[in-house]
Amino acid sequence: MSKKRLAGIIVGCVIVIAAIGTPLGPKVVTDYSTLLRYLRASGVSIREERQASWHLFYYAVWTIVEVDGIPIQVFEFANIKDMEADASCVSPDGTQITKYWGDDKWSTSHSDWWDTPHFYKAGRIIILYIGNNCSMISLLENAFGKQFAGM
Secondary structure (H helix, E strand, O other), X not given: OOHHHHHHHHHHHHHHHHHHXXXXXXXXXXXXXXXXXXHHHOOOOEEEEEOOOOOOOOOOEEEEEEEOOEEEEEEEOOOHHHHHHHHOOEOOOOOEEEEEEEOOEXXXXXXXXXXXXXXXXXXXXEEEEEOOOHHHHHHHHHHHOOOOEEO
Protein backbone atom coordinates (compact mmCIF):
# COMPACT_ATOMS: atom_id res chain seq x y z
CA MET A 1 0.00 0.00 0.00
CA SER A 2 1.37 3.38 -0.94
CA LYS A 3 2.07 6.07 1.65
CA LYS A 4 -0.37 8.38 -0.14
CA ARG A 5 -3.20 5.83 0.10
CA LEU A 6 -2.43 5.09 3.78
CA ALA A 7 -2.43 8.82 4.56
CA GLY A 8 -5.81 9.14 2.82
CA ILE A 9 -7.26 6.29 4.89
CA ILE A 10 -5.97 7.83 8.12
CA VAL A 11 -7.40 11.26 7.24
CA GLY A 12 -10.73 9.62 6.34
CA CYS A 13 -10.86 7.80 9.68
CA VAL A 14 -10.12 11.00 11.57
CA ILE A 15 -12.93 12.80 9.72
CA VAL A 16 -15.41 9.98 10.48
CA ILE A 17 -14.44 9.91 14.17
CA ALA A 18 -14.79 13.70 14.40
CA ALA A 19 -18.18 13.58 12.68
CA ILE A 20 -19.70 11.00 15.02
CA GLY A 21 -18.10 12.36 18.20
CA THR A 22 -16.51 10.40 20.97
CA PRO A 23 -18.05 7.25 22.40
CA LEU A 24 -18.64 9.26 25.58
CA GLY A 25 -20.74 11.89 23.83
CA PRO A 26 -24.42 12.87 23.99
CA LYS A 27 -25.89 9.37 23.95
CA VAL A 28 -23.98 8.45 27.12
CA VAL A 29 -24.47 11.58 29.27
CA THR A 30 -28.00 11.22 30.64
CA ASP A 31 -27.73 11.99 34.36
CA TYR A 32 -25.33 13.26 37.00
CA SER A 33 -23.35 10.04 37.38
CA THR A 34 -22.80 9.62 33.63
CA LEU A 35 -21.77 13.29 33.42
CA LEU A 36 -19.08 12.67 36.05
CA ARG A 37 -17.97 9.53 34.19
CA TYR A 38 -17.70 11.54 30.96
CA LEU A 39 -15.72 14.32 32.65
CA ARG A 40 -13.30 11.88 34.31
CA ALA A 41 -12.77 10.06 31.00
CA SER A 42 -12.04 13.44 29.39
CA GLY A 43 -9.07 13.84 31.74
CA VAL A 44 -10.24 16.99 33.52
CA SER A 45 -10.07 17.56 37.27
CA ILE A 46 -13.42 17.69 39.07
CA ARG A 47 -14.55 19.10 42.41
CA GLU A 48 -18.21 18.70 43.42
CA GLU A 49 -20.20 20.91 45.76
CA ARG A 50 -23.84 20.02 46.43
CA GLN A 51 -26.10 23.04 46.93
CA ALA A 52 -29.17 23.28 49.15
CA SER A 53 -30.20 26.88 48.61
CA TRP A 54 -32.57 28.37 46.02
CA HIS A 55 -31.72 27.79 42.39
CA LEU A 56 -33.17 28.26 38.92
CA PHE A 57 -35.07 24.98 38.70
CA TYR A 58 -37.16 24.21 41.76
CA TYR A 59 -37.60 20.47 41.20
CA ALA A 60 -33.96 19.64 40.50
CA VAL A 61 -31.00 18.75 42.66
CA TRP A 62 -28.44 21.51 42.15
CA THR A 63 -24.72 20.80 42.17
CA ILE A 64 -21.81 23.02 41.27
CA VAL A 65 -18.98 21.11 39.65
CA GLU A 66 -15.63 22.75 39.12
CA VAL A 67 -14.07 21.42 35.95
CA ASP A 68 -10.38 22.32 35.85
CA GLY A 69 -11.29 25.14 38.24
CA ILE A 70 -14.18 26.46 36.10
CA PRO A 71 -17.64 26.14 37.68
CA ILE A 72 -20.61 24.63 35.87
CA GLN A 73 -24.04 24.27 37.43
CA VAL A 74 -25.71 20.88 37.12
CA PHE A 75 -29.45 20.47 37.66
CA GLU A 76 -30.61 16.86 37.90
CA PHE A 77 -34.33 16.08 37.68
CA ALA A 78 -36.28 13.00 38.74
CA ASN A 79 -37.27 12.31 35.15
CA ILE A 80 -36.89 13.54 31.56
CA LYS A 81 -40.42 15.00 31.47
CA ASP A 82 -39.65 17.39 34.38
CA MET A 83 -36.31 18.35 32.83
CA GLU A 84 -37.90 19.13 29.46
CA ALA A 85 -40.69 21.12 31.12
CA ASP A 86 -38.17 23.32 32.96
CA ALA A 87 -35.87 23.58 29.93
CA SER A 88 -38.79 24.96 27.92
CA CYS A 89 -39.07 27.82 30.44
CA VAL A 90 -35.63 29.19 29.53
CA SER A 91 -35.65 32.04 27.01
CA PRO A 92 -33.61 31.46 23.83
CA ASP A 93 -30.91 33.92 24.97
CA GLY A 94 -30.80 32.40 28.47
CA THR A 95 -31.63 35.64 30.29
CA GLN A 96 -35.12 34.72 31.53
CA ILE A 97 -36.81 31.71 33.05
CA THR A 98 -40.61 31.90 32.99
CA LYS A 99 -42.46 29.20 34.93
CA TYR A 100 -46.20 28.50 34.97
CA TRP A 101 -47.31 27.23 38.39
CA GLY A 102 -50.98 26.62 37.55
CA ASP A 103 -54.11 28.61 38.44
CA ASP A 104 -52.93 31.48 36.21
CA LYS A 105 -49.77 31.94 38.32
CA TRP A 106 -46.55 32.72 36.49
CA SER A 107 -43.13 33.67 37.72
CA THR A 108 -40.28 35.10 35.69
CA SER A 109 -36.74 35.44 36.85
CA HIS A 110 -34.41 37.76 34.97
CA SER A 111 -30.73 37.09 35.14
CA ASP A 112 -27.98 39.57 34.54
CA TRP A 113 -25.22 37.00 34.22
CA TRP A 114 -21.66 38.14 34.93
CA ASP A 115 -20.69 36.61 31.59
CA THR A 116 -22.27 34.73 28.69
CA PRO A 117 -24.79 32.00 29.67
CA HIS A 118 -24.76 28.60 27.95
CA PHE A 119 -27.52 26.06 28.71
CA TYR A 120 -27.16 22.40 27.70
CA LYS A 121 -29.43 19.43 28.35
CA ALA A 122 -29.50 15.66 28.04
CA GLY A 123 -31.47 12.90 29.72
CA ARG A 124 -32.43 14.19 33.17
CA ILE A 125 -29.94 17.06 33.47
CA ILE A 126 -29.56 20.69 32.52
CA ILE A 127 -26.11 22.29 32.58
CA LEU A 128 -25.53 26.01 32.98
CA TYR A 129 -22.08 27.30 32.15
CA ILE A 130 -21.48 31.03 32.46
CA GLY A 131 -18.38 32.14 30.60
CA ASN A 132 -16.56 31.91 27.31
CA ASN A 133 -13.75 29.43 27.87
CA CYS A 134 -13.38 27.68 24.50
CA SER A 135 -12.14 24.42 26.07
CA MET A 136 -15.16 24.28 28.39
CA ILE A 137 -17.61 25.02 25.58
CA SER A 138 -15.98 22.33 23.44
CA LEU A 139 -16.12 19.82 26.31
CA LEU A 140 -19.82 20.54 26.92
CA GLU A 141 -20.74 20.52 23.23
CA ASN A 142 -19.01 17.16 22.83
CA ALA A 143 -21.18 15.77 25.64
CA PHE A 144 -24.48 17.53 24.91
CA GLY A 145 -24.37 18.94 21.39
CA LYS A 146 -25.15 22.61 20.78
CA GLN A 147 -26.58 24.67 23.63
CA PHE A 148 -30.39 24.89 23.73
CA ALA A 149 -30.34 28.42 25.16
CA GLY A 150 -27.80 31.14 25.73
CA MET A 151 -25.74 33.60 23.80
